[in-house]
Amino acid sequence: MIELRNVSKSFGATPAVADFSLKIENGAFFVLAGPSGCGKSTVLRMINAMIVPGKGQIEVDGQDIRAMEPEKLRRSIGYVIQSAGLFPHWTAADNVLAVPRLLKWSPSRCAARLDALVALLRIDPALLDRYPRQLSGGQQQRIGVARALAADPDIVLMDEPFAALDPVSRAELQDELRGIHARSGKTIVFVTHDMDEALRLATGMAVMNGGRLIQTGSPASILLAPVDDFVRDFLGGESLQLRLLDLVPVEKLMKPGKTKATETIAAGASLKNALNLMLARRRSFLGVEDASGKRLGEIHLNDIVARRDAN
Amino acid sequence: MRTDRRSLIAAMIRLARRPGLWLMVLLIAVIFLMPAAGPLMRWLFPGVPRPVYTRASFFELTLAHAELVAISSLAAAVIGIGFGIFVTRESGREFAPMAGAIAATGQTFPPVAVLALTIPVLGYGAAPAIAALCLYAIFPIIAATITGIESVPAPTRDAAMGMGFAPRDILWRIELPLAFPFILAGLRNAVIINIGTAAIGSAAGALSLGSPIIEGLSASNPAYVLEGAVIVALLAVAADRCFAWLEDLSRHGGLEQPG
Numbered sequence: 001m002i003e004l005r006n007v008s009k010s011f012g013a014t015p016a017v018a019d020f021s022l023k024i025e026n027g028a029f030f031v032l033a034g035p036s037g038c039g040k041s042t043v044l045r046m047i048n049a050m051i052v053p054g055k056g057q058i059e060v061d062g063q064d065i066r067a068m069e070p071e072k073l074r075r076s077i078g079y080v081i082q083s084a085g086l087f088p089h090w091t092a093a094d095n096v097l098a099v100p101r102l103l104k105w106s107p108s109r110c111a112a113r114l115d116a117l118v119a120l121l122r123i124d125p126a127l128l129d130r131y132p133r134q135l136s137g138g139q140q141q142r143i144g145v146a147r148a149l150a151a152d153p154d155i156v157l158m159d160e161p162f163a164a165l166d167p168v169s170r171a172e173l174q175d176e177l178r179g180i181h182a183r184s185g186k187t188i189v190f191v192t193h194d195m196d197e198a199l200r201l202a203t204g205m206a207v208m209n210g211g212r213l214i215q216t217g218s219p220a221s222i223l224l225a226p227v228d229d230f231v232r233d234f235l236g237g238e239s240l241q242l243r244l245l246d247l248v249p250v251e252k253l254m255k256p257g258k259t260k261a262t263e264t265i266a267a268g269a270s271l272k273n274a275l276n277l278m279l280a281r282r283r284s285f286l287g288v289e290d291a292s293g294k295r296l297g298e299i300h301l302n303d304i305v306a307r308r309d310a311n
Numbered sequence: 312m313r314t315d316r317r318s319l320i321a322a323m324i325r326l327a328r329r330p331g332l333w334l335m336v337l338l339i340a341v342i343f344l345m346p347a348a349g350p351l352m353r354w355l356f357p358g359v360p361r362p363v364y365t366r367a368s369f370f371e372l373t374l375a376h377a378e379l380v381a382i383s384s385l386a387a388a389v390i391g392i393g394f395g396i397f398v399t400r401e402s403g404r405e406f407a408p409m410a411g412a413i414a415a416t417g418q419t420f421p422p423v424a425v426l427a428l429t430i431p432v433l434g435y436g437a438a439p440a441i442a443a444l445c446l447y448a449i450f451p452i453i454a455a456t457i458t459g460i461e462s463v464p465a466p467t468r469d470a471a472m473g474m475g476f477a478p479r480d481i482l483w484r485i486e487l488p489l490a491f492p493f494i495l496a497g498l499r500n501a502v503i504i505n506i507g508t509a510a511i512g513s514a515a516g517a518l519s520l521g522s523p524i525i526e527g528l529s530a531s532n533p534a535y536v537l538e539g540a541v542i543v544a545l546l547a548v549a550a551d552r553c554f555a556w557l558e559d560l561s562r563h564g565g566l567e568q569p570g
Contacts, residue, residue: 045473048473050469050472050473070475071475071476071477072475073475074472074473074474074475075474075475076475079470079473079474081466081469081470081473082466083464083466084466084470085464085466085467085469085470085471086467086470087467087470087471087485088464088467088489089488089489098471098474098476099474099475102474102475102476102480144470147474148474157473
């Protein structure tokens with residue numbers, strides 16, 4: 001568990017973070033969201049002691065991080081930044097193995113770990129001998145994520161890791177990361193200013209503004225009940241209802257039974273996907289099928305419009 | 312057998328194509344054949360009584376000259392790189408503007424003046440020459456070291472710190488390897504300048520390729536001046552080729568792969 005208690009930090013006379021308290025449970029995919037300059041990166045960088053808070057206390061797994069040697073703390077926490085920050089004079093493989101080598105793992109253990117990471121992140125093995133500048137942005141950040149996971153840390157900190165990528169690479173890496181999180185049970189703390197990304201990934205999130213914590217909770221609870229206009233605007237103002245649809249899977253509003261529908265949608269797709277398909281095909285209802293193509297029931301436009309949120 | 316011979320020939324051709332190699336051969340030939348240059352010098356400078364400098368062999372002079380350059384450059388490298396590292400640390404950062412200012416004005420100070428100022432302290436001989444050369448070579452090396460370390464992208468340093476590299480690891484594994492091409496270029500500059508400047512060391516009584524030049528000047532013997540100057544020039548060009556070769560080597564040796 002990560003706990004920040006009444007943490008404040010100023011750079012010169014400008015306060016970056018003010019009286020900030022937050023608990024992040026083990027296994028959470030926790031997103032710190034907010035406009036640029038809101039202090040979210042500062043909060044992230046205080047967790048691995050890159051920035052020392054002026055006031056307050058930070059605990060990782062019940063231990064005050066001030067009592068720990070900063071290098072040791074950081075080696076136990078994965079770290080990914082926006083531009084990947086790969087070492088330009090090291091090959092991709094050497095970059096991935098940076099922390100295991102700092103921890104003086106044996107060469108055979110490093111080699112085994114490299115194989116496991118290549119499989120986990122679906123890295124093309126041919127890329128391993130290349131230098132960062134010979135890789136695309138998406139490939140670089142894939143290596144960057146592998147590097148953060150290399151020593152199998154329980155916590156991974158990510159500072160807008162996918163912000164500079166093209167939409168296709170970004171979506172791919174988001175899916176990859178969500179899968180890894182679901183399977184590994186790692187705690188991920190993820191900074192972003194992109195609400196779609198936050199909603200797609202988060203199990204818990206905090207919205208920050210002007211160095212303060214404005215609202216915290218599950219993405220759905222924040223979407224359903226934004227505490228003020230700032231949060232409402234940040235979540236998307238007019239399109240807030242559409243974002244909510246993105247969070248609910250079709251199966252939650254499905255009417256089970258036989259269907260004569262000619263257009264079908266997967267049970268795991270979101271209501272937003274369903275609505276989109278209805279608009280595109282000019283239908284008021286769709287058949288619902290599972291992954292194997294078996295028909296489970298149907299979903300109606302009226303139910304989407306009239307729904308009371310099933311969260 | 313045949314492929315062996317063919318690859319041997321190919322290797323020899325590759326070697327023969329290296330201009331650096333031919334320069335080396337030319338330099339050695341000139342050093343050892345200079346005593347036989349009497350007729351040439353007499354033809355070039357008809358009025359000269361003794362056409363070839365004989366007080367010391369040209370091999371001896373070249374060796375002494377190279378020694379002056381090597382010792383002073385090595386000392387300058389240690390001090391310059393060390394100081395460059397110091398002013399790019401958190402604790403030494405406040406000295407960085409000062410280092411820049413000293414480096415800029417330091418190079419405008421004439422080496423002869425440095426020599427004149429060090430003789431009263433260190434006496435005549437090699438010592439004041441080495442001190443002057445060293446002082447003169449430090450500045451380009453400091454500047455190159457600072458430029459090199461500052462060329463490391465901020466995200467690279469940030470990532471290293473965030474992953475748990477200690478400051479010492481960041482310096483040795485990230486900053487210095489990435490700054491190496493810059494530092495090498497600074498050293499190249501310093502050494503080439505020093506090879507030319509070292510001739511002035513003979514004004515302080517040091518043995519060098521400047522000895523025939525200084526004596527030629529005072530005895531109005533242009534042949535001596537030419538003999539010393541030709542070898543100094545060849546030595547400088549040969550050293551420059553050596554550094555170019557080192558730079559190639561460091562680039563292909565994995566420090567920076569062509570993309």
